[in-house]
Amino acid sequence: MSWTIENYDRLLIALWEHIQLVGVGLAIALAIGLPLGVLSARRPGFALIVLLVSGALYTIPALAIFALLIPYLGLGFWPAIVALVAYALLIIIRNVATGLQEISPDILDAADGMGYGRWRRLFAIELPLALPVIIAGIRITVVTQVSVATVAAFINAGGLGDIIFQGITQDFGEKVVAGAVVTSALAILCDESLRRVELRLRANQAETA
């Protein structure tokens, strides 16, 4: 434990870098995925193509995506973000589309009858109702991104994977374990807190309904 105690600041910096990777990756993925998800819910043909492409991206191993981006984008933070966004798209688009499609047509008819326009209906009725399913997607996305961001250290993007890879090259077990344990703890913490948000939202909706 002595390395961990003496170098807790290095672990904290790596943790902060890791959170930045996931945070920026998630924000960009949401900015792209939300509109594509709404469009997919409206047009089944478009949904098929988008889900096929994002599904293929989701299946490619993380290390392979990072390696394939090197000739085009080089090393560092932003190439890592491109890969993190690529991984997030499938789940976000799929869950936004599912969440919107699951809304009862009666509710939409009622909104139309009350004179809601398309956009107002989307933002005031549909997206709030779809929120628990969207949050469920964000939860899976964040856990995946915490995992993929660990491998991002391979292309010098920093984060907790950096501590792990340093430990491997230096043949220093404690450093490897410290990096792995903090990464796992981060993933479990994100999963659990987003699960609670999702449960609370569902409970609130059940109450008002």
Next chain:
Amino acid sequence: MAAWISANPSIFIVALQNHLWLAGVALAAVLLIALPLGLLLTRHRGFANAAIAIVNILRTVPSLALLVIMLPLLGTGFLPSVVALTLYGLPALLLNTYTGLTEVDADIVEAARGQGFSDAQVMTRIEIPLALPVIFAGIRTAAVQIVSAATLAAFIGGGGLGELITAGMANFNFPQLIAGAVAVALLALAVEVAFAGIERLMTRQLRMGAS
């Protein structure tokens, strides 16, 4: 990429063989553990909640973390890689086996018992066949996850296609790096498509059998 592979066929084939071997052994181990364990959990429901809570935590642990945690415990090489990949693939199949079996309609099970089916007959003729699509979906997820995560086994000396990527990076041999990356990406996609195809065939047959 093709140029590098045709110039170094033996290195490529060894890496591919190692990759398939790693993933194959881990998937076999997952099947051997998760199927009976999932079945056992449906018979001991009190125990199941605790087991599922643990498995849900295991499912959240990043693949690289799971692999490198093996270093101080089991060292480097094939065995620690297989153990880590088995743990990584286990949650998907265990959860699907348990859910698939629990979701079997209780009325159907009851009707079978009424017709004089024994416990073993109910299990092999009713519960398992009806749960099969969900169980197979779990096998598919586990297979794709394992083939994908096996790329990272290169970091703990487990070999496989990931080694072409790490070695290519270390020696600035970009054709080798790209060859490894493209090969492993195609392999993962092929596994996904193949298992999805089998799953579709199975669901169709089950539906035909039911009608």
